[in-house]
Amino acid sequence: MYKVLVSDPISDLGLQQLTEASDVEIVKQAGLSEDELVSIIGQFDALLVRSQTKVTRRIMEAGTNLKVIGRAGVGVDNIDLEAATSLGIVVINAPDGNTITTCEHTFAMMMALARHIPQAYKKTVGGEWDRKSFVGVELRNKTLGVLGLGRIGSEVAKRAIAFGMKVLGYDPFMTEERAEKVGIKLASVDEIIRNADFMTVHTPLTSETHHMIAGPQFEVMKKGMRIVNCARGGIIDEYALVEAIDQGIVHGAAFDVFEHEPPAEDHPFLKHPKIIVTPHLGASTVEAQENVAIDVAEQVIHILRNEPFKNAVNMPPIPAELLSKIQPYFKLCDKLGNALAQMTDGPVREITINYSGELADLDTNPLTRYVLKGILSHHLGFEQVNAVNSMHLAKQRDINIVVQKSISTQGFTNRITLSLKTKDEERWLSGSLLAGFGERIVQIGPYPVDIPTEGHLLLVSHMDKPGIIGRVGTLLGNNDVNIATMQVGRTDVGGSAIMVLTIDKQAPKAVLEQLAESPEIKRVREVRLDY
Numbered sequence: 001m002y003k004v005l006v007s008d009p010i011s012d013l014g015l016q017q018l019t020e021a022s023d024v025e026i027v028k029q030a031g032l033s034e035d036e037l038v039s040i041i042g043q044f045d046a047l048l049v050r051s052q053t054k055v056t057r058r059i060m061e062a063g064t065n066l067k068v069i070g071r072a073g074v075g076v077d078n079i080d081l082e083a084a085t086s087l088g089i090v091v092i093n094a095p096d097g098n099t100i101t102t103c104e105h106t107f108a109m110m111m112a113l114a115r116h117i118p119q120a121y122k123k124t125v126g127g128e129w130d131r132k133s134f135v136g137v138e139l140r141n142k143t144l145g146v147l148g149l150g151r152i153g154s155e156v157a158k159r160a161i162a163f164g165m166k167v168l169g170y171d172p173f174m175t176e177e178r179a180e181k182v183g184i185k186l187a188s189v190d191e192i193i194r195n196a197d198f199m200t201v202h203t204p205l206t207s208e209t210h211h212m213i214a215g216p217q218f219e220v221m222k223k224g225m226r227i228v229n230c231a232r233g234g235i236i237d238e239y240a241l242v243e244a245i246d247q248g249i250v251h252g253a254a255f256d257v258f259e260h261e262p263p264a265e266d267h268p269f270l271k272h273p274k275i276i277v278t279p280h281l282g283a284s285t286v287e288a289q290e291n292v293a294i295d296v297a298e299q300v301i302h303i304l305r306n307e308p309f310k311n312a313v314n315m316p317p318i319p320a321e322l323l324s325k326i327q328p329y330f331k332l333c334d335k336l337g338n339a340l341a342q343m344t345d346g347p348v349r350e351i352t353i354n355y356s357g358e359l360a361d362l363d364t365n366p367l368t369r370y371v372l373k374g375i376l377s378h379h380l381g382f383e384q385v386n387a388v389n390s391m392h393l394a395k396q397r398d399i400n401i402v403v404q405k406s407i408s409t410q411g412f413t414n415r416i417t418l419s420l421k422t423k424d425e426e427r428w429l430s431g432s433l434l435a436g437f438g439e440r441i442v443q444i445g446p447y448p449v450d451i452p453t454e455g456h457l458l459l460v461s462h463m464d465k466p467g468i469i470g471r472v473g474t475l476l477g478n479n480d481v482n483i484a485t486m487q488v489g490r491t492d493v494g495g496s497a498i499m500v501l502t503i504d505k506q507a508p509k510a511v512l513e514q515l516a517e518s519p520e521i522k523r524v525r526e527v528r529l530d531y
């Protein structure tokens with residue numbers, strides 16, 4: 001049974017897939033402190049949050065069973081991603097479900113700002129009939145500057161154009177062609193702050209975007225600008241903004257987000273007549289909350305059940321088309337890596353992976369993560385390593401990773417060859433995914449073999465001499481170890497050979513030692529692939 005903790009308010013309807021799953025138990029407990037989370041997180045396999053729960057390294061380290069953190073929304077700045085990656089915890093988000101809702105909130109804020117709606121409401125319900133103080137401006141023919149033209153920024157731009165606004169946009173990843181299609185004129189941040197009448201920000205909060213609008217930008221800003229922030233507190237310097245409003249540079253501002261949420265009682269925005277605020281409501285509609293909860297629930301289930309998933313924030317995305325081609329190889333890569341690690345002694349120094357045949361033209365990065373997972377989990381334990389942190393762990397250990405591609409497959413349609421160099425030795429093997437037969441090891445060192453990647457294997461390197469095979473069989477049989485299959489590979493008659501046996505259960509250590517004592521037997525190695 002998988003246990004899932006929901007620590008922020010998330011739509012019940014959206015979580016239905018999880019609540020109805022027979023292998024999932026959900027616990028809902030919002031408003032927990034860090035200490036409280038630390039004390040209970042150890043029982044859970046998954047944690048679902050919105051923006052309120054701050055998921056710190058301390059919480060993750062205490063989450064010894066934690067496999068996935070699901071963010072029902074876009075921003076993951078409340079989750080320590082580096083810690084999650086190093087601990088092998090998958091972080092997923094739901095980036096599409098609240099785009100329109102947040103875009104509409106941005107527009108509502110922009111219009112409220114243009115027409116002083118909150119201020120006018122306050123006076124009217126207070127008994128005053130003040131029409132003079134609240135003369136607004138039209139959006140039509142005004143210039144809107146949009147910083148960040150991702151999902152939300154682009155939707156805001158489209159609606160602004162429908163309102164008759166001219167849109168200037170800045171986003172390092174937006175091309176001229178795509179901007180032109182929407183009707184956005186690309187400009188620099190400097191051009192935008194010097195020319196826009198309204199400006200709205202839609203970037204994530206990063207070290208680059210932190211205070212991207214601050215003192216120096218206000219100094220050269222077009223006088224009378226109105227500014228909206230429905231993205232993240234901290235993109236605009238709050239104190240510099242108040243100063244710019246008080247100096248008459250900025251006409252007014254509408255903020256849904258704060259550098260610290262909730263803001264302190266004496267935060268200058270809260271009493272300022274020209275600043276309107278909402279309590280991080282951008283994503284708060286019935287529709288968006290259902291959408292994001294459905295997305296997150298679906299992915300969390302996949303991850304818990306070890307099925308493929310999308311939108312991992314701490315793992316590069318795999319396009320759907322590529323995923324369908326390479327996903328069948330995930331298990332093969334993992335098992336090959338693990339088998340090779342079990343065959344090789346000493347601390348790992350270098351891993352060379354050769355992808356050939358139909359794999360040679362594909363982006364094989366995700367496969368490399370599974371190879372590394374297989375190798376490193378032998379050394380670090382299965383609980384510690386997964387496809388999210390395997391690359392990170394390898395780099396942390398200064399393991400050199402060499403990836404090669406080649407066309408030649410020696411008769412196979414696909415072939416993956418791994419070579420593992422340790423401080424003491426170098427060994428290699430190849431595997432292939434055979435249509436109708438599944439994952440196979442097809443070569444161990446110089447010896448061609450054909451072994452399924454499962455169960456218990458016994459590898460016996462020996463001299464190619466009569467009698468040895470019989471001796472091995474007798475010894476195993478006398479010790480109640482049943483041989484399921486046996487293959488022998490040799491380089492040349494009378495030379496080196498390898499015997500690969502699949503056995504039904506683990507062979508006793510004493511039997512392996514006894515085998516190794518035989519002068520014609522050079523090495524005996526048991527490889528377990530039954531995980």
Ligand SMILES: NC(=O)C1=CN([C@@H]2O[C@H](COP(=O)(O)OP(=O)(O)OC[C@H]3O[C@@H](n4cnc5c(N)ncnc54)[C@H](O)[C@@H]3O)[C@@H](O)[C@H]2O)C=CC1
Pocket residue numbers: 073074075076095098099102147148149150151152153170171172173174202203204205208209230231232256257280281282283284
């Ligand atoms: N107020 C609320 O309740 C909500 C807030 N958000 C926030 O809105 C923001 C935007 O969300 P989406 O559009 O879904 O994200 P997105 O990832 O689709 O778009 C962000 C864009 O910002 C751009 N960007 C990054 N650095 C930049 C820089 N230095 N200058 C200009 N552009 C830069 C990126 O290239 C990207 O295109 C995020 O911060 C998200 O957390 C999202 C949903 C609800």
Ligand SMILES: O=C(O)C(=O)COP(=O)(O)O
Pocket residue numbers: 050051052072073074075076098280281282283284
């Ligand atoms: O999705 C986002 O980035 C948001 O900011 C929404 O936050 P929330 O889920 O409403 O706490």
